[in-house]
Amino acid sequence: MANRWVPILIAAILLAGGMAGGAPLDGPRPNVVLIYTDDHDLNEVACYGGKVLSPHMDGLARDGMKFTRFYVASAVCSPSRFNVLTGRYASRSLRFQRNCPPGSPVNIGWEPGVYGEQNTLAHILQKNGYRTGMVGKWHQGAAGPPPKFGPEDDPNDSAVKKRLQQSYELLLRSIRETGFDYAASAYHGNVDDGAKGPGKPGNLPVPLRVHNMEWVTAGALEFIEQNANRPFFLYLAPTLVHGPSPLASLTKADPRATSLGFLDKAPQVQPSRQSVLERVKAAGVAPAQAGVTWLDDGVGAVLDKLAKLGLAERTLVLLAGDNGNVAKFTCYDGGALMPFLARWPGKIRPGSVCDKLTANIDLAPTILEVCGIKPPAEAAFDGQNIWPALQGNAAYQRASLMLEITTERAIVSEDGFKYLAVRYKPAVLEQMAKGVKFNHWCQPMDQSTHSYNAEKNYPAYWDADQLYDLRQDPQEQKNLAAQPSQKERLEKMKALLRQYSAGLPHSFGEFKP
Numbered sequence: 001m002a003n004r005w006v007p008i009l010i011a012a013i014l015l016a017g018g019m020a021g022g023a024p025l026d027g028p029r030p031n032v033v034l035i036y037t038d039d040h041d042l043n044e045v046a047c048y049g050g051k052v053l054s055p056h057m058d059g060l061a062r063d064g065m066k067f068t069r070f071y072v073a074s075a076v077c078s079p080s081r082f083n084v085l086t087g088r089y090a091s092r093s094l095r096f097q098r099n100c101p102p103g104s105p106v107n108i109g110w111e112p113g114v115y116g117e118q119n120t121l122a123h124i125l126q127k128n129g130y131r132t133g134m135v136g137k138w139h140q141g142a143a144g145p146p147p148k149f150g151p152e153d154d155p156n157d158s159a160v161k162k163r164l165q166q167s168y169e170l171l172l173r174s175i176r177e178t179g180f181d182y183a184a185s186a187y188h189g190n191v192d193d194g195a196k197g198p199g200k201p202g203n204l205p206v207p208l209r210v211h212n213m214e215w216v217t218a219g220a221l222e223f224i225e226q227n228a229n230r231p232f233f234l235y236l237a238p239t240l241v242h243g244p245s246p247l248a249s250l251t252k253a254d255p256r257a258t259s260l261g262f263l264d265k266a267p268q269v270q271p272s273r274q275s276v277l278e279r280v281k282a283a284g285v286a287p288a289q290a291g292v293t294w295l296d297d298g299v300g301a302v303l304d305k306l307a308k309l310g311l312a313e314r315t316l317v318l319l320a321g322d323n324g325n326v327a328k329f330t331c332y333d334g335g336a337l338m339p340f341l342a343r344w345p346g347k348i349r350p351g352s353v354c355d356k357l358t359a360n361i362d363l364a365p366t367i368l369e370v371c372g373i374k375p376p377a378e379a380a381f382d383g384q385n386i387w388p389a390l391q392g393n394a395a396y397q398r399a400s401l402m403l404e405i406t407t408e409r410a411i412v413s414e415d416g417f418k419y420l421a422v423r424y425k426p427a428v429l430e431q432m433a434k435g436v437k438f439n440h441w442c443q444p445m446d447q448s449t450h451s452y453n454a455e456k457n458y459p460a461y462w463d464a465d466q467l468y469d470l471r472q473d474p475q476e477q478k479n480l481a482a483q484p485s486q487k488e489r490l491e492k493m494k495a496l497l498r499q500y501s502a503g504l505p506h507s508f509g510e511f512k513p
Contacts, residue, residue, distance in 0.1 A: 185219030416469065422465075
């Protein structure tokens with residue numbers, strides 16, 4: 001048990017100077033809106049250099065702070081959301097540990113989730129007088145499996161409607177049991193979750209396997225209106241810009257289609273879908289990027305609601321992506337380095353930029369700090385409070401960060417280097433010794449469904465040890481691990497990985513036998 005605290009204690013000693021700052025409260029307790037977008041690459045926000053139309057997200061950077069070195073600790077949907085909602089590494093998930101007992105080697109996929117966990121961010125805020133709300137994509141487990149719907153199931157049929165209602169009620173109850181007072185406009189997971197292909201059985205009937213940003217936005221606006229006179233925390237998790245094609249949903253889907261079934265009337269809470277297409281065309285943006293603007297319109301509607309209710313000045317708005325698409329399911333920057341924007345008028349300097357190392361596991365402890373709440377000891381955060389960084393405190397520092405997904409672990413250092421280790425399970429190594437190639441998710445390459453082309457985009461993908469100078473090689477194309485000049489650095493980063501691994505539940509190669 002004592003080893004669990006090693007990385008946290010190391011961070012506390014090394015980073016003590018960066019933890020100064022104190023709670024920012026000087027009036028009513030602030031509201032927090034956390035917008036966690038889906039499969040949202042850096043190049044899908046204009047202020048990060050993307051060729052997209054995203055004026056409201058860009059406005060968060062203009063009126064607040066843009067982070068350039070914000071990482072997700074596990075670069076795929078479910079574990080990334082676990083990181084955010086607990087402030088802990090995904091391998092700590094109780095749900096994951098039931099499937100992969102502590103002490104065994106692990107292959108981290110979608111299994112981690114917060115359902116059944118105690119001391120989530122929502123639980124702690126709720127117990128301290130905050131109203132907590134969740135809308136959008138959940139993907140964190142439920143009290144039971146959702147029913148399956150086949151291609152023959154018609155959402156207008158009364159029996160199908162009843163099953164949809166039961167599935168939706170199960171989902172809302174599961175979200176509430178995880179610390180949220182309010183749950184609405186929610187999806188179990190991806191809008192086409194459970195389907196193995198077009199027309200195959202899935203968690204929703206085929207006509208409902210589409211995005212509906214307006215419905216998600218409407219749920220968020222309702223929560224804000226209901227709680228305008230009390231402190232609140234809103235976790236807004238849009239299904240965009242994950243697949244299936246947002247453009248197809250914009251142009252072909254019934255705007256009344258939701259995970260609950262067909263609404264009587266489509267929500268009118270943000271600019272029309274037709275106007276999205278017109279504005280994207282007028283701006284010379286590729287039609288395939290229209291989903292970004294659709295998402296951005298929802299963000300704009302939320303910001304506008306805060307302004308109209310007089311809440312903007314006492315609301316911290318955070319926006320981050322859950323993982324990138326270029327190298328999803330890996331520790332490469334194409335999957336793990338994400339957009340992160342923060343706005344709080346009067347507290348965060350407009351137009352500021354933070355180049356310090358930060359991560360999604362930092363959001364929970366930071367939110368509690370700004371809300372003036374001391375977390376219970378049982379919360380055991382792996383992340384740290386980054387409020388000093390949000391204030392522009394030059395003393396803020398983080399020496400290193402660990403990333404984990406599949407059979408990869410990585411160490412990112414403050415000075416701009418990354419060490420990536422790949423350690424397969426023994427059974428997979430036996431097959432590889434016979435010439436069978438496996439991706440890092442332990443699938444034979446000829447059966448691979450989740451490599452996301454990483455083996456094609458990263459030349460050292462098959463190397464067990466990889467070292468990159470991210471300042472000179474941001475695309476991670478040149479592995480420096482074998483260079484004699486980097487031997488000392490490599491050993492130091494391996495030592496850091498051993499220290500982090502010692503505090504986590506599972507084994508990982510020689511780093512925690």
